[in-house]
Amino acid sequence: MDDHKEVVVITTRLTRQDKKELDRKARVEGINNSHYMREAISRYVQEYGLCQLIEASKQERAEYPRKESDYFKGQKDIPQISVKLDAECFGQLCQVCTHLQASAAHALRVCILEALHPAED
Numbered sequence: 001m002d003d004h005k006e007v008v009v010i011t012t013r014l015t016r017q018d019k020k021e022l023d024r025k026a027r028v029e030g031i032n033n034s035h036y037m038r039e040a041i042s043r044y045v046q047e048y049g050l051c052q053l054i055e056a057s058k059q060e061r062a063e064y065p066r067k068e069s070d071y072f073k074g075q076k077d078i079p080q081i082s083v084k085l086d087a088e089c090f091g092q093l094c095q096v097c098t099h100l101q102a103s104a105a106h107a108l109r110v111c112i113l114e115a116l117h118p119a120e121d
Contacts, residue, residue: 008090011082012105014112015072019079021116037083037108040115045092047114048099055094064097067106083108 014022026036045051056064072078085093096107 005086007084007086009082009084010090010093010104010108011080012109012112013072013078013080014109015075016077016079018113018116019081022081022112025116033081034083036115037081037112038085038089040111041085041089041092041096041108044111044114045095050092050095050099053095053098055091056097057094061094061097061103064101064103067100067102071109 022033022036026033029036031039093104093107093111096102096111097104100107100110102110
């Protein structure tokens with residue numbers, strides 16, 4: 001029996017301040033950053049009810065318009081972060097891509113930022 005799991009590595013960027021906040025929140029929860037990011041994807045899918053969305057294909061993700069925002073305005077030396085995703089978690093991220101009509105990198109950043117800075121109810 002082959003126990004080898006297929007994994008995908010997704011890389012995105014965060015501001016230095018948000019990277020520090022990611023480090024802090026993961027440490028407070030007693031988990032590593034990768035685990036925190038995978039949980040952020042799952043929470044986003046659940047909170048926005050995306051379970052029924054069809055996952056964006058590789059071609060669709062590549063064709064989505066590039067998302068420009070003020071998030072990085074005035075930032076220098078923006079750190080990159082990467083996370084390994086198993087097939088299930090990558091499928092969830094692809095659902096977020098469909099929802100946002102964005103690349104996997106942008107969708108991952110949105111999930112992380114939502115977890116770091118939840119909207120006030």
